[in-house]
Amino acid sequence: MAGIKDLGTLLSSIDPVLDERSFVFCTFPEFHWDDVHQLNPIGFFHEKEGLTLIITQQEAINKNINYESVYKLISLNVHSSLDAVGLTAAFSTKLAEKNISANVVAAYYHDHIFVPEEKAEQALAAISEFRLQSHPVRLK
Structure with a gap:
C-alpha cells in the first residue's frame, strides 16, 4: 500500500499519538551489534562519530548509560509516503512557533517526532491543530 x-x-488526516514511555538519545563511539540488540532500541543511526541509539530512559538507567535530555515520542498515525513534500516542514514549523524542538524520524509508514518531555502535551496539541484547521466548526 502506497503512502x-x-x-x-x-x-487533514494527521492523528498524533503520544507514547507513554520516555526516550533518550545516546551515542557509542565503539559498539558490538549483540550489545545493541540487548538495549532494544526503538531507532538507531550509524554516524561517522559512532552509533546513535534511541532507547527508553528506563533502559538507559538500568544499563547505566549516559544521556543528556529526555523526550516523548509523538507518532503521526497517517501513512505518509517517503516521497511526500512538506509534511516535516509543516509540523516542525508549527512546533518552532511554540518554541518546541523536534527530532524527527521518518519510517516507512509513519513519521515520528521526539519532543522534550516537559513540552510533550503542548506539542501534541500544536500538531492536532492541523486537523482542527482542516475541519472548521460551522455555526448555524
Whole structure:
C-alpha cells in the first residue's frame, strides 16, 4: 500500500499519538551489534562519530548509560509516503512557533517526532491543530 503524498490530505488526516514511555538519545563511539540488540532500541543511526541509539530512559538507567535530555515520542498515525513534500516542514514549523524542538524520524509508514518531555502535551496539541484547521466548526 502506497503512502499518501498530498500535503493537504496528510495534514487533514494527521492523528498524533503520544507514547507513554520516555526516550533518550545516546551515542557509542565503539559498539558490538549483540550489545545493541540487548538495549532494544526503538531507532538507531550509524554516524561517522559512532552509533546513535534511541532507547527508553528506563533502559538507559538500568544499563547505566549516559544521556543528556529526555523526550516523548509523538507518532503521526497517517501513512505518509517517503516521497511526500512538506509534511516535516509543516509540523516542525508549527512546533518552532511554540518554541518546541523536534527530532524527527521518518519510517516507512509513519513519521515520528521526539519532543522534550516537559513540552510533550503542548506539542501534541500544536500538531492536532492541523486537523482542527482542516475541519472548521460551522455555526448555524
